[in-house]
Amino acid sequence: MIAAPLPGAAASASAASVAAAAPPVTVPALSDWTPQEGSYSFGRHTRLVVDVHDKEARDVAATLAEDLRQAGHGAVPVADSGQGAVRGGDVVVRVDPAREGALGKEGYALTAGRTLTITGATEAGAFYGTRTLLQLLAGGHRIPAGRTVDVPQYAERGVGVCACYIHITTQWLENLVRDMAYHKLNQLLLELKVKSDAHPEANSWGYYTKDEIRRLVALGEKYHVTIIPEINSPGHMDPWIENRPELQLTDSDGKPQPSRLDVTSPEAFAYYTSLIDEYGEVFTADSWHMGADEYMLGSDFAKYPHVLEYARKKYGPGATPQDAFIDFVNRVHDYAAAKGKRLRIWNDGLTGDNTVPVEPGTTVEHWLNVRTKPSELLAQGYPLLNASYSLYLVRGGFHMNTKSLYEQRWDPRSFEGEKVASREGITGAKISLWPDNGRGETENEVAEAMDLPLRYVAQTTWGVPHPDATYEAFAARAKTVGHAPGHRDLTRLPVAEGTYTLRDTQGRAAPADWRISRTPDGYATLTSAATGRCAETRSGKLTLNTPLQPGTPVTQETCSATNTLQRWQLTKVRGGYRLTNAITQMALHVTADGRLLQYPADQQPPAVWRLAAH
Structure with a gap:
């Protein structure tokens, strides 16, 4: 219902009209907003209206109802659109596959007036429209009338977390999933250890139980956050093979290397793929991240002559030791593909010293400036995700300078060492959290430090990189929107000092x-x-x-x-x-x-x- 004007309001109608023309505050910002006369009012008679035959819309509405309650907006019923006319104040949720041409797989249309209507071509699109509604309600129960068609610029919008050595609480990770979804981020990479039944000798702390991961994955599915697991290999394998010296790469002095898996060993490959199978019991994502970074960190292939022997035996006299490394990557690619999973790797192993190419379709996550540039990888047809070091938060160390990036109008085309001209082939971008000094900061300190970085990456991967004139204005925008419904305050001491x-x-x-x-x-x-x-x-x-x-x-x-x-x-x-x-x-x-x-x-x-x- 449009509210009647207050006495004397006509005198300020022009100023109010100008204010109403500005898009309401959200993160990511609404880049497409057409203001209309009046406003939408959410109140105690509001219902969530869906077609009873539209299961996807009903699922979205059910999640929205739960989130509205957790956000303090009361118990809002879900009603069947066939039970009578839509009333003023109702929220209508629709999934219309015929709109995919305009909305894509994750975009949505939102119209606010006497009622508020959210339409997606898919369940995910409608879901993201409800995140915008929740953010609008964070500013009050009256929303200016208008219309938006809101479509993401990039398909992959994410966060990477290394819980690979230092255990991170599931409560913290659940908060992250909710906040990611609230800001329309859709991909969480988790490098972590799941407690293994097949290899109990590898169960050094801090692992996660399979039930813990199942609950986290279920939350991710509910909130349209795909959780992709990573076991870094063939380097950084010490959490898994410190008690398996027979699988470790052994140097020319006969010394095993606890962090390096022997890429020439059939037993080592079988061990790694058995971990892929075990992770498949709890992770449902159709991607597998094998890391593949820093294999020779602090050393070089010259100390491991049998690696070159392996490469030449398999690929001929012109082969290099790097070819044995790429061969391992490609064998993992084929194994994962047979399980219905697409492979992802870090970029720094692609040094240009190989004659064997990485299998087509492998997503390369670019974090480090090496000889093989992003433009070369794009020209070779590899999907490329921007995971630049400038987007890192290292526990007790380097922190992403969000203010500087905002003022530079950084966007996902800006890689370490090169900015490419087009978005073509770039899947998106993510921030990354690493525990290089595990005791350098607590989880709560990391959560505070990543508050604005997360929102900025959400902004730049969904919409434009500079929605406000200043960084301070963007920070104020983020503060207005706040945290997701259901976000738990983990800084509250439950007893008096x-x-x-x-x-x-x-x-x-x-x-x-x-x-x-x-x-x-x-x-x-x-x-x-x-x-x-x-x-x-x-x-x-x-x-x-x-x-x-x-x-x-x-x-x-x-x-x-x-x-x-x-x-x-x-x-x-x-x-x-x-x-x-x-x-x-x-x-x-x-x-x-x-x-x-x-x-x-x-x-x-x-x-x-x-x-x-x-």
Whole structure:
């Protein structure tokens, strides 16, 4: 319903008309907006109206109804369009395949007036229209009347996360999936370890259980975020083969290399493909990322003469050691293709030293400036995704300079070392999160650091690279839109700061009383009231500067505000609280004789602590 003008409003009608002409605030911004007279009003009588025979539209409406409730907009019913006329304030959701010519597979049309109508040619398109509605409602229940046809510029719009050594909580990843979908990002690359049934010797921490991954993948499917798994190979394989020396590449001195899989070994190839099969039990994406980067990092093929022998035996006397590497990539390509999956690799292994080409159709994710340039890869017909180093957030290290990129009007054609003239062949772009210093920042600090980078990549892959005159105006736009419905505040301390006695449900007490204090990033420090020292986990094997060995003790150490290993996640659970180290993501366990140890939750039941305040 169009609201009646207030007394005296005619005098300011011209100014109001100008203001109404500006597109309402969203991220990505609406580049195509035709204003109309009046406004749409969302209220307590609003319904979500769909054709009862349109299953895709009903699924979209059901997700929207849940998100509206989580966003604080109340319980909105889903109604059948055949049950009577559409009423003022209703939201109509449609999937019309005949509109694919204009809308593509992910675009949508949205019209706001007496009612609000969202139309997609596919379920994904209609879904993205509902994300725009949710963002508009973040600014209030009255939306200016108008119409948009909103279609993405690039097919792949994403985020890459290396949870490959340092375990990242599923709650954090779920927040990421929701925020990605809210901003119309559609692809999450996860380099991670799934706890293996076939190869238990490889199950060093921090892995994910298959049930954890199934739940995350289901959330991704619900929110149209494709989750693509990666096991990096044939380099960076140490999380998998550190206990399998027979699969490791051995140098001319007879020394095995724990991070390098032997590309000439049939057993090594069989091992890697068995992992592909096991990941296929939990990941549903039709892509497989094998990494293929930095195989000779810190070394060279000259130290491994049998690699050249393998290449020449298979490809002739002109073959190079690099051909053996590409041969491994191509064999993985063929194996994945037989399983219905398209292969993806990083670009830096394509040095130009090979005579054997990479199999056609392999997507190359370009992150590093090497001899083979993006334009060459495009000319050779490889799908190319921009994963530039300038889009990186390294834990405790380099952070993407979003302000600079915004002011430069960066777009996905700008690769490391070259900017290409056309979008043709470029699939899109993504930001990447790497844990090079695993203890350098906590998850909550990383989430804050990636807040604007994520929104900027969403903007540049969906729409135009510079929707606002200044970076500050774009940052304000992002703040107005906020987080996705269902986003959990992981920085909230569930107890008041103070001194407590900690006792588990079996009556075993943690040594001494502990002062619980909130850290700026939302964790807790535990300071012994007796010694003034802080609970920390520091012993055992280090991986990326992080103590990741299960069963190692938690000790009292000199307190330091910058020491992330002294930060603990305090989580409310049935019967009390769980304490988990913010970096190692292992829970605090207490032994019968009162020692405190850290363990993954699936190896030892975490202590449930009852807190008695002093």
